Amino acid sequence: MSVEQSLRSLLAEGAQDGSFGPGSKLPTERALVERLAAPRSAIRRALEILERDGVVVRHVGRGTFLTEAAVEAARAAPADTSPAEIMQVRLVLEPPVAALAARVATQADLERISQCLERGGDSDEFEAFERWDGKLHRAIAEAAHNGLLMNMFDVMNTARQLPVWGSLKRRTSSTERRRCYHAEHTTIVDALRDRDPDGAQAAMRRHLENVADNLLGRH
Template sequence: MLNVEQALRALVAEGVADGTLGPGAKLPTERALVERLAAPRGAIRRALDVMEREGLVVRQVGRGTFLTEEGRTAVKRAPTDTSPAEIIQARLLIEPPVTALAARHATQSDLERIARCVDGLGDALVDEDPDLLETWDQRLHRAIAHATHSGLLEHLCDVMHTARELPVWGSLKRRTHTIEHRRLYHRQHVAIVDALRDRNPELAESTMRTHLESVARNLLGKP
């Protein structure tokens, strides 16, 4: 099952796709979202907090929550029939060179944001919370793309990562991932961040590729 943040993003994407949500459109109230997503109000607010920080929505006291132009374009989604093999193939093609570019262009603020994502992954690993691990993992990879300061690359990566919210990806991860896999991924994520901090594009690219090859082997049984 999608976590609350992913479910809310999916709901917004559905509204954008069917034309009911354009730039400036008002989102359902928190109470309506609680009922529609069958989620606690606190979880809804935290999800909206994240989307507001990303500039996808704007909240106005007494008026409600509204979709921004950035939010409308950012929720473009991968085709629903995208397979796990296609996701891995796209990630291997795109993410290693994106990580190299991030090593060249990341600001200190970018690096701090990326480090917070790794810390979140570490906490989720201790708690053995698979939904939270997936959430922090996506945030980490999106933060790396953001650190390129290329709006086009970031948008492409966002579309690619929406495929990870498809049920086929989630069910495969739940069937195949073990705590040993997650610990390996955490070590690899730490290595990627270290390479970014060192401003080493070649190492950043190779460590990201190594990480994605590990994911491919564990999910698909082959690189």
Template sequence: MRLLLMDGLRNGQLVAGSKLPTERALVDQLGAPRTAVRNALAVLEREGSITRHVGRGTFVADSFAANADAATVQAPQTSPAEIMQTRLLLEPEIAALAASQATQADIDHLHHCLARSEAAGTHVDFEAWDSALHRGIATAAHNTLLLRLFDTMNAARDLPVWGSIKRRSATPERRDGYEGSHRAIVDALTERHPELARERMRDHLLDVRGNLLGQH
């Protein structure tokens, strides 16, 4: 599904805001089961690549169209320790920039990701919306180069070693803590408070690093 969007953007058949075919039409076009198409659309929505409106349809998100090349980033070979080092260097500054650059649509998307992550019934769903929230913050900074750097770093979270260590460290208490941190970050962004956004993102990532790697 992602490749279909990428090809459409590159050949000019799709632009930001383009309406996508219906699920039924995509099933026919791709020759894929309807459940697979629906799941692929759900993933793209979580990432902020598409927007879906009841009664209107599904549309290409402005941010995805503007950063189509970044969406093809491959995961680098790295370690959880390197991932966390890079996140601590990059994401607090991204959050600070997003606090001053985010549009109301960006803020609305972050609240949507936050609500969906808190409502997630499984670890997998929570992790997906967690990732979508962090990418939404990077997108809200409206800096193409920073978003590319973020996507390169974030792709490493798809490596099996990262998923394994996150599952082993997951507890209900830690999820509660992450949800509280996420709410605090989104509140700082909503209040347009760069210093507070930077501080809360750094505190959140230090907590994540401690839970994953035992580095408190």
């Protein structure tokens, strides 16, 4: 498990058991180094990613604090959620979200989605690819411009931060599989650019079915 995933798991578990609430101050970088047995540079990179994703906010001279949205999402996602359950929800939620995004995405949305696609395609390492994979799927959800859908998406996405998901993804990942996923992502993005809701929905469904088959051994 990466340092980022370990930190996300630590925060999610704390939010679920009540030790972390909205606005709670995180342990210092030094304390996180000891707790996660990770280099300080890796802790800083992980905190930068979490800040970019809206999980934490950092104030110079005061510390790092957990956001209310992150706590609510963590508490809504049961700690015993299985990868099979996560994929079931993704298959229900993400294909129609892609169809909606194809209809209402702005040019700025499409540019952000394209950037995520490009960065993912340039990522040879597992952790970098996974980070841009998550950003791509979230950017597509954001392009639907529906606050309620985004709340549902964030609950689902929090479940993907659970340790069981990260370890399964790592075990089933390979260079060839990442290339396949990138090709599927490209098909989805092409449909979004073409303003093709049916194509975007079908491409997203095929991609997620392939992910489910690879993760869960359904061949």
